[in-house]
Amino acid sequence: MNWNLRHLRAFLCVVQETSVSRAAGICNLSQPAVTQAIARLEKGFPQPLFQHRSQGLYPTEAGLALAARVSRALDRLEEAAAPISPRLASNATMAQLKALIAVRELENFSLAARQLGLAQPTVHRAVTLLEKEANRPLFERSATGIRAGRACRVLADAARLAFAELDQAEMELAEMAGREAGQITLGAMPLSRSFLVSRALGEFRRTRPRILIRIDEGPYEELLAGLRRGEIDFLIGALRDPLPIGDIEQRELFSDDLILAVGPGHPLLSRDRITPEETAGYPWILSRQGTPSRAIFDRVFAGHAQPRSIVETGSTILMRQMLQDSRHIGFISRMQAAAETELGLMVPLSAELPETRRPIGLTQRHGWIPTAAQKAMIDAIVRAAPGESAQ
Numbered sequence: 254m255n256w257n258l259r260h261l262r263a264f265l266c267v268v269q270e271t272s273v274s275r276a277a278g279i280c281n282l283s284q285p286a287v288t289q290a291i292a293r294l295e296k297g298f299p300q301p302l303f304q305h306r307s308q309g310l311y312p313t314e315a316g317l318a319l320a321a322r323v324s325r326a327l328d329r330l331e332e333a334a335a336p337i338s339p340r341l342a343s344n345a346t347m348a349q350l351k352a353l354i355a356v357r358e359l360e361n362f363s364l365a366a367r368q369l370g371l372a373q374p375t376v377h378r379a380v381t382l383l384e385k386e387a388n389r390p391l392f393e394r395s396a397t398g399i400r401a402g403r404a405c406r407v408l409a410d411a412a413r414l415a416f417a418e419l420d421q422a423e424m425e426l427a428e429m430a431g432r433e434a435g436q437i438t439l440g441a442m443p444l445s446r447s448f449l450v451s452r453a454l455g456e457f458r459r460t461r462p463r464i465l466i467r468i469d470e471g472p473y474e475e476l477l478a479g480l481r482r483g484e485i486d487f488l489i490g491a492l493r494d495p496l497p498i499g500d501i502e503q504r505e506l507f508s509d510d511l512i513l514a515v516g517p518g519h520p521l522l523s524r525d526r527i528t529p530e531e532t533a534g535y536p537w538i539l540s541r542q543g544t545p546s547r548a549i550f551d552r553v554f555a556g557h558a559q560p561r562s563i564v565e566t567g568s569t570i571l572m573r574q575m576l577q578d579s580r581h582i583g584f585i586s587r588m589q590a591a592a593e594t595e596l597g598l599m600v601p602l603s604a605e606l607p608e609t610r611r612p613i614g615l616t617q618r619h620g621w622i623p624t625a626a627q628k629a630m631i632d633a634i635v636r637a638a639p640g641e642s643a644q
Contacts, residue, residue, distance in 0.1 A: 254297045256347055256419055258330075260290040261323045264302070267291060268320045271309040299430040315426050322422035325622075326415035333411030337387045337404050344386050350412040352379035356392065357401040357409040410482060414618075417483030424624045436465035437630050440476035442490025443567045444509065444589040444613060449489060452637035457630050464626055472567075473544065477501070480618060486627055488616040489634060491545040505614040506638040511546055513602040514583040514590055516576040527604040529557035536562035538572045538583040545611050550584050553606055573598050586611075588639070613638075 266276035267287065277287045291310075295302050302316035312320060327342070330350075334342035355365035356376065366373040384391050391405035401409065420435060427434035441450050446468070454466060469476060469485055473493075479485040481500060492503045513527065521527055521535070537560040540547045544567070564581070566572060572583045573593050583590075583599065593599040615631065623631060 254419075254423055257290070257293070258327075258345065258347055260294050261327065262343070263287045263290040264294055265320060265323055265327070267303070267310055268312045268316060271311055273310065298426050299432060300426065315429055318425050318429065319422050322418050322425065326418040326422075329411045329415045329418070330408075333408045337389070337391075337408065341383070341386050341408075345383060346379075349379040349383050350409075350416075352376045353383055353391070353405065354409045354412055356380055356399070357405055360398050360400055362399075414483040421622075421624050421627075424626055428625045433461055433463040433626070435624075435626070436467055437627055438467040438469060438485050439630070440469045440471075440480060440485045440488040440490075442473065442476070442488070443569060444491065444586045445489040446470065447569060447589045448591065449613075449634060449637050453630065453633040456633040456636065461626055461629065466630075472541070477616070480616065483618075486617070486623070487621075487631065490613065490616075492612045492614050492616065493545065494612075500619050501616055502619050503614055503616050505612040506635060507614075508610045508612050509586050509588045511549055511584060511606060511609040511611070512587050512590065513604050513606070514572075514576060514585050514594070514599040515581070515602055516579070517597055517600055519576075519580060519582075519600070519602075521582075521602055522600060525603055527602050529554050532582055532604075533558035533560050535560065536564070536579065536581045538564045538566060538575055538581050540567055540584070541565040546584065546586065549609050549611060553609060569593070 263276060263280050263282060263286075266279050267273060270276045270279065273284050273287050273291075276282075277284045280287065282290075291303065298315065298319075300315045301313055302319060303310040303312055330342045330345070334345070351369060352365065352371075352375075355368050356362060359365045359368065362377050362380075363373050366376040369376060380391065387404075389404075390402070391408075392399040392401055424435035439450070450468065457466075469479060473490075476485060476488050477497065480488055481498070492505060496503065513532070515521060521531065524531070539550055542565075560582075564575065569585070569589055572585060575581050576583055576599055582602070585599075587601075590599050590601075594601060615634070
């Protein structure tokens with residue numbers, strides 16, 4: 254939907270005042286302008302947003318739901334824009350904020366214009382108008398390019414989250430009308446991809462077959478950044494301790510432990526019990542530095558001889574293939590490797606690994622309110638978690 258921020262502000266005024274004339278006075282608009290803004294907004298939804306009565310306009314259930322989302326979105330913009338300029342949030346347009354986000358991300362006007370499908374002068378003019386309103390440069394310009402200043406980064410991030418809130422509004426009102434709209438984006442770490450997400454998707458699809466589901470994969474830091482920008486709805490996988498930043502919250506669903514895995518012909522399979530010293534001479538396949546499983550490996554093998562040959566990867570497929578074709582030892586989640594061990598493609602070694610359990614669960618933005626469809630996806634994930642240890 255093509256949102257108009259001025260229309261949304263007028264809509265909120267009408268919801269609060271239940272009167273077009275009073276809302277027009279507060280918003281410094283004419284009554285016809287407010288009436289037109291409400292009419293254009295209602296055209297974008299399958300149900301009316303107001304009940305027209307002799308006493309005024311009263312929001313419907315859909316109108317109240319939209320107002321709650323719009324209020325959260327505009328509050329984000331106000332909070333970020335107020336330190337820059339008191340009028341910036343009320344005067345900025347969606348097009349200008351989208352241009353700001355693209356230029357901040359790509360650090361180049363031409364690349365930003367290409368991403369938005371616009372001419373480069375159009376994007377440049379949009380950012381220039383924001384800077385004029387702010388009465389200061391939002392980007393630091395140099396011979397090597399442009400870089401967003403701190404105020405610009407804060408505003409761009411707030412705009413992203415505001416737009417995500419408006420996307421949720423569309424999903425919410427469609428759901429209230431018995432329709433499916435929008436998409437759910439989740440960031441899936443290796444363990445969750447191997448069994449948890451697939452089970453949950455099967456259940457979710459039985460009741461909501463048409464909502465687009467996007468699974469984002471990658472290093473935790475990238476997924477976390479996408480979550481905090483509003484590009485990802487929630488993460489599923491190994492939780493972090495301590496919490497990496499204060500604007501997210503975690504929910505543990507179950508715990509899992511780690512095993513040493515090898516290919517079916519590995520020489521260490523003939524041993525009844527393996528010590529760390531016996532493994533040091535073999536090449537290893539480990540998660541990269543900074544991941545919970547790598548931290549556990551470093552703790553368990555502290556004080557012992559360290560392997561000299563290491564491949565770092567989060568890919569179960571690559572690990573499985575390398576274990577088949579070599580003398581490598583893999584350090585992997587027991588549940589993540591369950592399908593491979595059942596088929597005999599990976600074989601756990603007989604090794605005592607104390608304190609290798611780690612919590613698995615959900616990560617989301619602090620204060621995030623899921624739509625009914627997003628909550629249904631989360632509920633399906635919770636039910637797909639191992640029942641004996643789910644919390």
